[in-house]
Amino acid sequence: MDTDRLPGCYRHPDRETGISCTRCERPICPDCMISASVGFQCPECVRGGSGTGHGRAANAPRTIAGGVVAADPYLVTKILIGINVAVYFATLVFPALAIHLVLIGSYSEQLGGPPEGVATGEYYRLLTSAFLHVDWWHVLGNMLGLWFLGGMLEPALGRARYLTVYLLSAWGASALIYLLTPENTPTYGASGAIFGLLGAAIVLARRTRDEVGPLIAVAVLMLVLTFTPWMNLSWQGHIGGLVTGSLLGLGVLWPATGHGARNRKFVQWGTCVAVFLLATALIAIRTAELSVLT
Structure with a gap:
């Protein structure tokens, strides 16, 4: 059994990928990834990104460690x-x-x-x-x-x-x-x-x-x-x-x-x-x- 396989895309499980959505962190394949200001996002997060309130905060762009991307990163x-x-x-x-x-x-x-x-x-x-x-x-x-x-x-x-x-x-x-x-x-x-x-x-x-x-x-x-x-x-x-x-x-x-x-x-x-x-x-x-x- 191969234990080193990459996770499958959440929309296309048969496609291995090392890329994850910077908002929800779900694995996404090249056909699903949408370029963003920081990294890539999945279609659902892109559609929900224009929301307001709690939903918008939950879908805020994330850093590689999972933190929220700040306006001034320094x-x-x-x-x-x-x-x-x-x-x-x-x-x-x-x-x-x-x-x-x-x-x-x-x-x-x-x-x-x-x-x-x-x-x-x-x-x-x-x-x-x-x-x-x-x-x-x-x-x-x-x-x-x-x-x-x-x-x-x-x-x-x-x-x-x-x-x-x-x-x-x-x-x-x-x-x-x-x-x-x-x-x-x-x-x-x-x-x-x-x-x-x-x-x-x-x-x-x-x-x-x-x-x-x-x-x-x-x-x-x-x-x-x-x-x-x-x-x-x-x-x-x-x-x-x-x-x-x-x-x-x-x-x-x-x-x-x-x-x-x-x-x-x-x-x-x-x-x-x-x-x-x-x-x-x-x-x-x-x-x-x-x-x-x-």
């Missing part, structure tokens, strides 16, 4: 860049702000008071540190990477899924940093989240059968730089982000045709919840370890 990327840049300038004006945003397990000497950090319950640092940059070249490099990778991923995933991948990649990167870095070592930067987007972009390229070689080359180059001693980069954050983003990409880009379409949303959001819980478990383990040491 809005979330622009907002994330804006937040990163705003935080950078805020720390220039108020340098002490960085002390309360940076990712650090536990410390007291810097402030001369009681211990502060993630181990003392300041879990917000796991995310705020991902928006913190100290040097202009640091924020510039990360924002260029965010713009490039965001330009690939946001239109393909849709806003909600894309933002989820970004934030969970930052969360996963911070979790590994917290777990494997000495408790009094400050770590900051968006590179963990950027590596997560890179991992998801590689999965996307494989999913759409685009050229994946350049993305893999970039990943290899960045990993080589990560382990270069004089660069002083957090390999924990980069590896954590890359692994997290790759896992999320596999779940979020679950196939939209065949048997996979039936449980698609469950797999997508189930993967996000599972990754969040796994990273949170690592955070809890490290917190318990530091509480014993102190």
